Amino acid sequence: MKKRMLFSIGLLLILSGCKEKMPEPESFTFTKKVEAANTEQKSVSIKHMVQGNQVYIECIVPGITFNSEKKGAKKGKIVVRSNTGNLYKEYHTAAFVVKGLPKGVHLLNVEIVGKNNKSLGLKKQFYVTIQ
Numbered sequence: 001m002k003k004r005m006l007f008s009i010g011l012l013l014i015l016s017g018c019k020e021k022m023p024e025p026e027s028f029t030f031t032k033k034v035e036a037a038n039t040e041q042k043s044v045s046i047k048h049m050v051q052g053n054q055v056y057i058e059c060i061v062p063g064i065t066f067n068s069e070k071k072g073a074k075k076g077k078i079v080v081r082s083n084t085g086n087l088y089k090e091y092h093t094a095a096f097v098v099k100g101l102p103k104g105v106h107l108l109n110v111e112i113v114g115k116n117n118k119s120l121g122l123k124k125q126f127y128v129t130i131q
Helices: 002-019
Strands: 047-049 054-060 074-081 088-090 093-098 105-113 119-130
Touching: 047 119, 054 105, 088 093
Parallel strands: none
Antiparallel strands: 047 054, 054 093, 074 088, 074 105, 105 119
16 A cells, blocks of 8 residues: 555656646847947048158049049048148049159148038148159
8 A cells, every 4th residue: 555655646747747837938029228329430541651752642532522423421631731730732532643752751731621621620641752
């Protein structure tokens, strides 16, 4: 009788464990508050190469166009000044050539300005050596 009783209790425990309703897995959804990021990039990339007394310069500025053909981008121009602070020239293309610099070391300041000559806060300066 004891064996039967133990067997019944054991069977009852096993069967009662199987009848329990298993919790369903919870699904998680993550929501993240995203604030609108400023899409206007405030960076300028300038590459230059010196050949003789000419300096070849290429400016890459996201969101700025230097000609009037591209729609949707802010219009701008490039102003180049020499180390004396004097205006060398204005350019309306992303790639241009600075010509006629005398021999020596020159500090060139390249600034991106709007069509109204208001600074866009984008400028770089670099040294070039004319031999």
